[in-house]
Amino acid sequence: xxGVTQTPRYLIKTRGQQVTLSxxxxxxxxxxxxxxxxxxxxxxxxxxxxSETQRNKGNFPGRFSGRQFSNSRSEMNVSTLELGDSALYLxxxxxxxxxxxxxxxxxxxxxxx
Amino acid sequence: AQTVTQSQxxxxxxxxxxxxxxxxYDTSESNYYLFWYKQPPSRQxxxxxxxxxxxxxxxxxxxxxxxxxxxxxxxxxxxxxxxLGDTAMYFCAFMKSREESQGAQKLVFGQGTRLTINP
Numbered sequence: 132x133x134g135v136t137q138t139p140r141y142l143i144k145t146r147g148q149q150v151t152l153s154x155x156x157x158x159x160x161x162x163x164x165x166x167x168x169x170x171x172x173x174x175x176x177x178x179x180x181x182s183e184t185q186r187n188k189g190n191f192p193g194r195f196s197g198r199q200f201s202n203s204r205s206e207m208n209v210s211t212l213e214l215g216d217s218a219l220y221l222x223x224x225x226x227x228x229x230x231x232x233x234x235x236x237x238x239x240x241x242x243x244x
Numbered sequence: 245a246q247t248v249t250q251s252q253x254x255x256x257x258x259x260x261x262x263x264x265x266x267x268x269y270d271t272s273e274s275n276y277y278l279f280w281y282k283q284p285p286s287r288q289x290x291x292x293x294x295x296x297x298x299x300x301x302x303x304x305x306x307x308x309x310x311x312x313x314x315x316x317x318x319x320x321x322x323x324x325x326x327x328l329g330d331t332a333m334y335f336c337a338f339m340k341s342r343e344e345s346q347g348a349q350k351l352v353f354g355q356g357t358r359l360t361i362n363p
Contacts, residue, residue, distance in 0.1 A: 164348055164350065164351075166351070173354075173355050174335065174351075174353040179348050179350060181348065187348075187349070187350055219287060223348075223351075227348060232279070232294055234291065235281075235288065235289035235290070236288075237286070237287065237288045238287050238288070238289075240287075
């Protein structure tokens with residue numbers, strides 16, 4: 132079974148631009164979670180989607196948003212990019228049942244100049 | 245809010261040695277799950293082992309085992325017969341039990357321990 136895939140793998144943007152990252156979960160998985168990883172803040176939870184609904188959200192500004200499609204694929208969007216948004220963005224999928232283990236994709240490395 | 249603390253920023257051992265990584269957590273929850281993930285230089289986050297808090301028996305996965313002390317809120321990872329491929333960042337993570345039947349609960353991560361296995 133194929134793992135979690137994320138596109139693109141690397142991205143360079145400038146301040147003020149917006150960016151969209153994509154995540155395709157493992158086949159059959161219905162929950163997708165997003166995490167931001169930075170050297171200073173470590174790994175922080177952004178949001179989680181299940182059945183096209185955001186069910187949980189971390190402490191991030193409204194510039195960070197996401198959505199999930201009927202095939203469980205998810206996108207996250209960051210508008211008005213700031214230098215501090217430079218990070219590795221990790222997506223994790225799970226079956227969506229209670230307490231299922233989350234499996235991570237390879238991440239998208241975003242650099243904001 | 246839950247917190248996870250990994251007190252060892254870096255560790256280094258020789259190949260074939262045994263190494264133990266420490267993790268403590270703080271929570272008022274009684275039902276929860278604990279994980280160890282590894283992140284090699286490729287940055288891919290890989291599940292190493294999982295422990296359910298309601299289980300007294302410590303989880304094991306081949307060369308990896310945990311020492312789960314619920315009262316002390318401690319969850320250490322032991323790697324036996326370490327291999328060069330074990331070189332990675334290791335993250336301890338906490339996930340509380342979710343009342344709803346659907347959707348995933350968020351993971352709360354520690355700051356990580358950088359483990360280097362030397363030949």
